[in-house]
Amino acid sequence: xxxxxxxxxxxxxxxxxxxxxxxxxxxxxxxxxxxxxxxxxxxxxxxxxxxxxxxxxxxxxxxxxxxxxxxxxxxxxxxxxxxxxxxxxxxxxxxxxxxxxxxxxxxxxxxxxxxxxxxxxxxxxxxxxxxxxxxxxxxxxxxxxxxxxxxxxxxxxxxxxxxxxxxxxxxxxxxxxxxxxxxxxxxxxxxxxxxxxxxxxxxxxxxxxxxxxxxxxxxxxxxxxxxxxxxxxxxxxxxxxxxxxxxxxxxxxxxxxxxxxxxxxxxxxxxxxxxxxxxxxxxxxxxxxxxxxxxxxxxxxxxxxxxxxxxxxxxxxxxxxxxxxxxxxxxxxxxxxxxxxxxxxxxxxxxxxxxxxxxxxxxxxxxxxxxxxxxxxxxxx
Numbered sequence: 001x002x003x004x005x006x007x008x009x010x011x012x013x014x015x016x017x018x019x020x021x022x023x024x025x026x027x028x029x030x031x032x033x034x035x036x037x038x039x040x041x042x043x044x045x046x047x048x049x050x051x052x053x054x055x056x057x058x059x060x061x062x063x064x065x066x067x068x069x070x071x072x073x074x075x076x077x078x079x080x081x082x083x084x085x086x087x088x089x090x091x092x093x094x095x096x097x098x099x100x101x102x103x104x105x106x107x108x109x110x111x112x113x114x115x116x117x118x119x120x121x122x123x124x125x126x127x128x129x130x131x132x133x134x135x136x137x138x139x140x141x142x143x144x145x146x147x148x149x150x151x152x153x154x155x156x157x158x159x160x161x162x163x164x165x166x167x168x169x170x171x172x173x174x175x176x177x178x179x180x181x182x183x184x185x186x187x188x189x190x191x192x193x194x195x196x197x198x199x200x201x202x203x204x205x206x207x208x209x210x211x212x213x214x215x216x217x218x219x220x221x222x223x224x225x226x227x228x229x230x231x232x233x234x235x236x237x238x239x240x241x242x243x244x245x246x247x248x249x250x251x252x253x254x255x256x257x258x259x260x261x262x263x264x265x266x267x268x269x270x271x272x273x274x275x276x277x278x279x280x281x282x283x284x285x286x287x288x289x290x291x292x293x294x295x296x297x298x299x300x301x302x303x304x305x306x307x308x309x310x311x312x313x314x315x316x317x318x319x320x321x322x323x324x325x326x327x328x329x330x331x332x333x334x335x336x337x338x339x340x341x342x343x344x345x346x347x348x349x350x351x352x353x354x355x356x357x358x359x360x361x362x363x364x365x366x367x368x369x370x371x372x373x374x375x376x377x378x379x380x381x
Contacts (some may be wrong), residue, residue, distance in 0.1 A: 009068050016075040019048065028080040031206035032351050037162065038206060041083060042181030045115010049089065051078075052147060053077035055095055059090075060112035066241075066303035070248040074296070077252030078259075082206030083354030084252055085362075086120075087243035089158035094121020097167050097183065101226035106185065107122075109298035110165055114213050124154040124212055131156075132167075132368050133365055134231065135178045139214060145220040148184060150192070153211065158362075160210030161195030164188045168214070169231050181231035185223045192217030220306055240313050241306060241362045243320035247299045250359040253255030254292045254327030257334035258350050261285060264347075288330045295323035321369035324359035332355050 024041055031038055045051055055061025059380045069091065077084030087348070096317035098110050113122050130136040139152025150170055160166065166186045175178030186193055196211030226234055262285055265276035273282050288342070298319035305312035331353040340351050361364045374380075 001201065003249065005067075005071075007066075009071060012064070012068050013071050013075060015048070015100075016050065016072045017078075019045070020079045022075065024083055025079040028082075028206075029345075029348070029351065031082055033205075034077050035180075035205045035343075037208055038083060040088065042120070045076075045083075045087065045118055046115075051117035052095065052111070052115020053091060054091060054153060055099055055111055055115045056318075059099070059107055060115040066244065066306045067300055069269065070244060070299050070303045073248040074252035074255065074299075078256040079251040080206065081249065081253050081352070081358075082204050084249045085158060085246075085358070086207050087125065087202055088242070088249055089120050092242040092245040093158070093238060094163070094165065094167065095224060096241055097123065097234060098165075098185065100237070101183070101234050102185075106224070106225070110185065114165060118164060120159045122157055122159045122163035122166045123159050124160065124168040124223045126156045127153060132365060133311070134235065135181075137169055137171060139168065139170040140174075141172050141182060141184060143172075143221065144218075144326060146221050148224065150184065150186070150217040150219065151216040154214075155211050156199065157210050157212055159208050160212050161189045161198055162210075166193075166212065167225060168212075169235055170229075172228060176229060178232040180237075181189065181230050181236055182228050183225040183231040184212075184219055185225055186217065186219055190217055190219060198251055201358075203357055216319075228291050238380050239363055242267050243316040243369075244302050244306065245300060246359050246363040247295070247302070247316075247320040247323035250323040250356060251296050251299055252329040253356040253359070254288070254323070254330040255329070255350050257331045257349055257356075258285070258288045258292055260347070260349050260352070261288065261337040264341075268338075275337070284333050289332055290344070291326035292330055295319070295326045298322055298334050314373055316368040317364075317372040317376075320359075320363060321366055324356070325366060327356045328360060337360035349371040 005208055049062040051065045052061035057063045073084055073088050076300055078088055113119050127137050141148045141150045168184045168186050172182040190263040192215050194213050196213055265281050266274050268275045302312050302315040302319040334349040338349055341347050
């Protein structure tokens with residue numbers, strides 16, 4: 001086993017870290033306070049190749065592997081969860097289904113502009129009555145001549161109201177159950193497609209999370225993604241990969257909390273000495289560092305398996321579950337080390353704690369991850 005990052009991966013880590021420190025950190029606090037979406041940052045990330053990192057060069061991407069992508073998500077999330085989740089949702093949920101399941105015409109049309117960062121992609125799956133139970137979606141698509149007519153509602157869609165392209169899951173054959181779900185490519189501005197409100201969220205306030213409405217929304221029949229009736233299978237495969245990116249986001253947030261707590265513990269003087277000298281603080285930091293490093297290893301393992309083309313459902317669920325909960329503990333402990341100051345918005349750990357809370361919910365809750373893992377272990381999938 002080789003635990004050393006290759007030269008390209010090390011280069012990407014340094015490049016993304018430098019960019020995050022110089023371009024994202026200075027605006028992270030204000031972005032959270034104002035809830036203003038960081039378009040300038042996203043466009044700069046596009047010019048660096050980060051918005052199409054895993055897309056092959058022939059479609060305008062950088063052609064990087066999944067480990068490199070996980071590194072990028074971690075480094076961005078380390079300074080801003082809002083930018084981290086925007087990158088993760090765009091890449092894993094928006095671009096990936098088009099690349100994995102789209103035909104050549106769809107790939108050639110949609111991937112180059114989206115991979116360049118000139119536009120954003122989103123994935124419309126969750127509905128008011130279909131969250132963890134993704135098979136309970138009610139949005140429908142009916143073929144009418146040369147068009148599919150979509151009716152329904154989506155909720156909690158990352159970048160939904162600002163995305164140029166949304167992958168929309170809809171029922172095309174209700175009698176077929178989960179085999180009657182299909183996915184469609186819907187472009188911004190399509191008649192009958194409109195965004196609803198953007199959510200007023202606890203954290204990740206610099207990202208956009210939206211309702212989407214489809215009212216006799218007509219899309220050309222060639223906008224069907226992949227094979228009719230395979231939408232359920234497609235979004236399960238997509239979510240497996242998405243869990244790697246959300247896990248990487250959690251690792252980044254946890255790492256940010258660890259670094260902030262370490263720095264503060266060396267500066268904060270109580271009882272005549274820095275609190276870093278006290279064993280109680282040292283043990284807390286040791287636990288934080290150990291768990292974040294273990295989470296990172298789980299993320300890299302799942303990413304490596306994905307790149308090998310083998311099944312990684314269990315490993316992705318394990319990685320996402322452990323990383324999100326390890327980061328939760330790290331963020332909690334970082335606030336504890338800061339004491340009263342940690343509860344103040346003056347320090348970053350308060351924002352990091354709020355941002356990380358989503359990682360145990362999005363891409364499947366921790367409870368769903370445990371079900372996925374158990375079914376794989378017990379052979380019940």
